[in-house]
Every structure is written in C-alpha cells, then in structure tokens.
Amino acid sequence: MRLVVATCQVDYAGRLSAHLPMATRVLMIKADGSVLVHSDGGSYKPLNWMSPPCTLREGLTEDGRTEWVVTSKTDDTLRITIEEIHHESAHDLGVDPGLQKDGVEKHLQELLADHPATLSDGLTLVRREFPTAIGPVDLMCRDAEGLSVAVEIKRRGDIDGVEQLTRYLELLNRDPLLTGKGTVRGIFAAQEIKPQARVLAEDRGIACAVVDYDALRGLDDPTERLF
Amino acid sequence: MRLVVATCQVDYAGRLSAHLPMATRVLMIKADGSVLVHSDGGSYKPLNWMSPPCTLREGLTEDGRTEWVVTSKTDDTLRITIEEIHHESAHDLGVDPGLQKDGVEKHLQELLADHPATLSDGLTLVRREFPTAIGPVDLMCRDAEGLSVAVEIKRRGDIDGVEQLTRYLELLNRDPLLTGKGTVRGIFAAQEIKPQARVLAEDRGIACAVVDYDALRGLDDPTERLF
DNA sequence: CATTCGATGTCGTCT
DNA sequence: AGACGACGTCGAATG
Structure with a gap:
C-alpha cells in the first residue's frame, strides 16, 4: 500500500469519460495495482479510481511532469498527471482477515x-x-x-x-x-x-x-x- | 485529511452490525470527520466506514489502548480500537474543484x-x-x-x-x-x-x-x- | 463463465 | 427533507 498526497490532474476514459482539474488529493495505490483518488470530502467513494486487475505505469509527460497511467484489461484508462508530491509513504499491511456481518x-x-x-x-x-x-x-x-x-x-x-x-x-x-x-x-x-x-x-x-x-x-x- | 496506518480492530453498529478482527489497515479521516477503513485489497469500497455528518471522539479503553468512536446523527457507531500506530500524517487539501462527466x-x-x-x-x-x-x-x-x-x-x-x-x-x-x-x-x-x-x-x-x-x-x- | 440480486449501496435531481 | 432513478454501480451467490 502506497499513500501519496499530491497536486494532480486526473482523466478517466472507460464506460464514460471523466476529468478532475489540477488540485491536491490523496492517492492510494493498493498492492494489486488498483488506484483510488480521494478528496477531503464526499463519502467513501473516491473521486476517481481504477479497479483491479490493472497495471500502473509511471512515466513523464512531454513537459517533464510525472504521469501515472493505470490501465485495465478492458482498456479503461486512468491518467494522473502530477505537479507536486507533498507526501509519500509505503506500508506492508498483509492480507486482511475480512469482515463479519450480521443483520442483512x-x-x-x-x-x-x-x-x-x-x-x-x-x-x-x-x-x-x-x-x-x-x-x-x-x-x-x-x-x-x-x-x-x-x-x-x-x-x-x-x-x-x-x-x-x-x-x-x-x-x-x-x-x-x-x-x-x-x-x-x-x-x-x-x-x-x-x-x-x-x-x-x-x-x-x-x-x-x-x-x-x-x-x-x-x-x-x-x-x-x-x- | 489525516492518514493513519495502524493495527486495529473495528466494530460497526448501525443498520447492521459488522466486525473486523485486529489487523493492520489504513485509516483515512476526512476534514468532515468521516472515516474510511481500507485494507490492501478489495476495490474502492472500504472494509468499513462512517459517512458524514459524524463526529470522532478519541479515548482510551479500560486496558489503556487508544480507541476512536465515530458516531452519526442516527446513532450509527464505528468503534476503532488501536493497538499500534505505524504511520500518521495530516494534510491540508482544500476544497476539490469536482468531477466533470460525459457519456451517461x-x-x-x-x-x-x-x-x-x-x-x-x-x-x-x-x-x-x-x-x-x-x-x-x-x-x-x-x-x-x-x-x-x-x-x-x-x-x-x-x-x-x-x-x-x-x-x-x-x-x-x-x-x-x-x-x-x-x-x-x-x-x-x-x-x-x-x-x-x-x-x-x-x-x-x-x-x-x-x-x-x-x-x-x-x-x-x-x-x-x-x- | 454468465446472470441475478442485495447493498450500511452512493449520488444526482426534482418535488 | 423525502422520493426516485442511475451508477464506471460493486460483490456474492448461484446455475
């Protein structure tokens, strides 16, 4: 699990197209390559995301900025252009024992x-x-x-x-x-x-x-x- | 926005009851007090969470461990018992400009x-x-x-x-x-x-x-x- | 593998 | 505030 706080712009193309202008957000990269883009509001749903299975490639844009491109098997693409990284850390969480529910x-x-x-x-x-x-x-x-x-x-x-x-x-x-x-x-x-x-x-x-x-x-x- | 990586146990009581055994997870606390509990897998949905509006109280259990109790207006309760904190950081993200969609x-x-x-x-x-x-x-x-x-x-x-x-x-x-x-x-x-x-x-x-x-x-x- | 159905669904939109 | 339909719905159970 990687946690990154960055000023970034996000573009998604898949079943629909979506765009997030440049702003500071939290990027969560899980061990399976999936990516979540969270802002400091809303509910548990990320502003944008890519579900596993998918692969993340790190590269550079023409003007020299860092760019993450996440692609799924079905050609959905999440493109994150990073202007500045404010925080970054990585953590080994292990496999979660999972959730028990009662009352459904x-x-x-x-x-x-x-x-x-x-x-x-x-x-x-x-x-x-x-x-x-x-x-x-x-x-x-x-x-x-x-x-x-x-x-x-x-x-x-x-x-x-x-x-x-x-x-x-x-x-x-x-x-x-x-x-x-x-x-x-x-x-x-x-x-x-x-x-x-x-x-x-x-x-x-x-x-x-x-x-x-x-x-x-x-x-x-x-x-x-x-x- | 606070990011905490901790070994913790989570219990939710609201529309249903749910329980997460002790394990290492990522806790995301948003500016509005809402809390997300993420593991290193699954999809964009957290293992457990509390939606805003809600309030987080930090306290101690009888055996001296840190405990977060998050309650909503409707008496839903998310109780997070923390055994060890591996990482903690806070970030000012500002208000997000929001998402533009096309294709629905x-x-x-x-x-x-x-x-x-x-x-x-x-x-x-x-x-x-x-x-x-x-x-x-x-x-x-x-x-x-x-x-x-x-x-x-x-x-x-x-x-x-x-x-x-x-x-x-x-x-x-x-x-x-x-x-x-x-x-x-x-x-x-x-x-x-x-x-x-x-x-x-x-x-x-x-x-x-x-x-x-x-x-x-x-x-x-x-x-x-x-x- | 495809389909169906529940969900702490969440989210917008309109009354 | 409540009701209603859409959703990148997701995810589990089942044939």
Whole structure:
C-alpha cells in the first residue's frame, strides 16, 4: 500500500469519460495495482479510481511532469498527471482477515421464517426460498384457512419489490395445486416501506407488513448471534 | 485529511452490525470527520466506514489502548480500537474543484432525441421527458402512420426498465388524445439488453432497440463534446 | 463463465 | 427533507 498526497490532474476514459482539474488529493495505490483518488470530502467513494486487475505505469509527460497511467484489461484508462508530491509513504499491511456481518436481508428472512405469525395471525411456514420459474419466493406460507400466502422480504420496501411479488403472484395463481382452495395472497414485508410502494401494493391487493428487526431478534435465542 | 496506518480492530453498529478482527489497515479521516477503513485489497469500497455528518471522539479503553468512536446523527457507531500506530500524517487539501462527466444516460437521451429514426424507420420526436402522472416518458414520438410511440431509454436494459415502460404504456393507452389513431406502442432502447428483459418486453409487444452510443455520437456534431 | 440480486449501496435531481 | 432513478454501480451467490 502506497499513500501519496499530491497536486494532480486526473482523466478517466472507460464506460464514460471523466476529468478532475489540477488540485491536491490523496492517492492510494493498493498492492494489486488498483488506484483510488480521494478528496477531503464526499463519502467513501473516491473521486476517481481504477479497479483491479490493472497495471500502473509511471512515466513523464512531454513537459517533464510525472504521469501515472493505470490501465485495465478492458482498456479503461486512468491518467494522473502530477505537479507536486507533498507526501509519500509505503506500508506492508498483509492480507486482511475480512469482515463479519450480521443483520442483512438474509437474517431478516431467517427470523421471519422462524416467526411467520408476526406477519399475519395464524400464518405458518411452508418453505423458504420456494422455487418458481422466475425465481424463488422468499417465504411460502399457509394461513389459518389453509390458503397459500407468498411473502416478499426487503430491508427497504421499494416499488421494485412490489413488482417482483406481483410477478410471483401472477405465476403462482396459475398453479392449480396452490389455488385449489382459493387465490394466493401476497404479503410485502420490509423494515421500512416507501409510500409509493405501499400505494402500489395495496392497489394490487397485496398486504404490507413493517418488520421490527430488533423485536424479532428478541424473540430468537440471543445465543445465536454471530458476535 | 489525516492518514493513519495502524493495527486495529473495528466494530460497526448501525443498520447492521459488522466486525473486523485486529489487523493492520489504513485509516483515512476526512476534514468532515468521516472515516474510511481500507485494507490492501478489495476495490474502492472500504472494509468499513462512517459517512458524514459524524463526529470522532478519541479515548482510551479500560486496558489503556487508544480507541476512536465515530458516531452519526442516527446513532450509527464505528468503534476503532488501536493497538499500534505505524504511520500518521495530516494534510491540508482544500476544497476539490469536482468531477466533470460525459457519456451517461442523459447524453444517450439527447442523442436519440436528435436521431429518433435510428430506433425505428420514420420515427419523429414529439417531446423529450413527456410528462405523465407517474413520471416522465423519456421520448414521446410519432411513427410514419402518425401513431404515438413511447420510448424508454436505459444504458443497461434490465427487467425494471420494461416494467417502467409497461406502466407508462398502460397509462398512456387510457388517454383518448394519444390513442385516437390507435394503440400507443413502446420501444425499449438500451446500449445492452438483458435476455430476460428482452423476453419480457417482446411478450408484452414492446420492441427492443440496441443503441450504439459511439455511432450515434458520430452522427452528431463532434464540437458539442464536453472536453 | 454468465446472470441475478442485495447493498450500511452512493449520488444526482426534482418535488 | 423525502422520493426516485442511475451508477464506471460493486460483490456474492448461484446455475
């Protein structure tokens, strides 16, 4: 890992073209040759970058300034013209042991699979990741009357999720095995449901369920936590 | 901008929980207090981070190690426990002049608005960003027979785009002013169309058009380029 | 290898 | 401020 603070100009050509005028920035060069150009603001996304695999060539411009040219296999090019280097250091970091995560959609699905009745009274699980021709339904359940209920789970309930569940329901309702006792209902479950998504869902007869992750986790054995 | 290379452990609690075991990493602290934790691999995304607005407090753990606690307004917390600092430096970068881009969907839309006939013979533009109750149609056109044609433009033609155009067509076909001469057709235009999207579109009677950005740009005045 | 789908997505733009 | 769509989306899981 090389860290360089330099006054530089950056040009990228690839899927799009982008240009950064001359200014002072931080350049991070990782062991795999990838390069990140960071300013002192914004979020974690660099102003410009080159993803690995790529190669960095150091050279000189016609007027004698240092120039880095980073190229990827797909001919994307990042050209960094350096006017002045203010700081430079190199460090051996070794391989990172990596990140452990807990609390993403998969966990939400696991929790709801264990406690389907929190979505609707009397609901029981038939199967998780119920397969259909156009992809798996998150939860397939049965209600107190024995009717099939398809549940789509999102962390954030957007219009896309409603469309997805609609496609599933359309398909499922053509299956006589499922519709024997009546129409397959849908439940759209998310930690947060956007107003437009709610309107669209309810317009299509799909119920919305806002899920409390922490409360659900409380119902579960606390020793099962990752860390 | 502060750059620190340190052996550290990182814990994040917010929308999810995440944990990084003790290892040597680069910590980037931006002027706005945001923090990025980078390893010597991966892509431009940090292993962990805190986005602004946030505040960093430096303290000591019970066993006397340095600890940084970064908290956001929404109570997200990033806790960095430092075992050893290998390098530290601070730099004044100033405000970055910012990025100029060229070649995104907006340009594609402009180019197709200038050359609608490349989508379908005899097509002429009625209006860009044609307003409807559920959002603007990218291009509203008329074909040689005087029938209305709605065009949805994407860089990458995904199933979502077909759904979007379908919603527009549903609405537009309820408007007697547009349907006077016949049904409003749809054209789904993209630089690349995914197989599933193509199948769905054609099943719904929506034509697909693969767009060659470079060729279109060639039709245009080359002096209009940004840089 | 291609495709699909989630993401602490992030980022612009518009209401 | 909230909603919405694009992104050089990235990245993991899966067929």
